[in-house]
Amino acid sequence: DGGITQSPKYLFRKEGQNVTLSCEQNLNHDAMYWYRQDPGQGLRLIYYSQIVNDFQKGDIAEGYSVSREKKESFPLTVTSAQKNPTAFYLCASSIISPNYGYTFGSGTRLTVV
């Protein structure tokens, strides 16, 4: 079955470390997105990519980095510059169409220890 897979489900980071969250899709979608969700809050866009080897900053890109070397993959690195990284991270993908909507992964919960 086609879908979007995020791993790991839970991730713990020590102060000063970089960590990378994985997002893979086999839906043949052109566009991929990363969102951050804090407890009881809505979604905030971190980065998005509409084509391989190209990506754009969202509303809260500081302290994060991404790459899009393959259509299927859009990993997110949370760097040590992100001062408050504890959150739930959601990856999504879509075809670029007004009628299609997004398909989401099941999320990664990142905790700083």
Added chain:
Amino acid sequence: GDSVTQMEGPVTLSEEAFLTINCTYTATGYPSLFWYVQYPGEGLQLLLKATKADDKGSNKGFEATYRKETTSFHLEKGSVQVSDSAVYFCALSDLRGQNFVFGPGTRLSVLP
């Protein structure tokens, strides 16, 4: 820019009660409209959508009608169950499919 407004939660209902979650939007032209549901600890799932005015989206007993006169897309269900407890997000997609805007979400709790 485009925006989506939802009623503030949390909404607490008894089982078998009628549900309405209000959603209004501001956008250029006639966007496509969506409702997503997020169960605890999970990602968002598409619940229903409507792509043009007067369309009704429906799924799992939930319904929403695209009303261009009132720029609204209210979510309704005739009889909620405990298993419907979740956060519900209203969203829109612009005419080119390049700008997707989510509302803040409304938490629903259904008590047995």
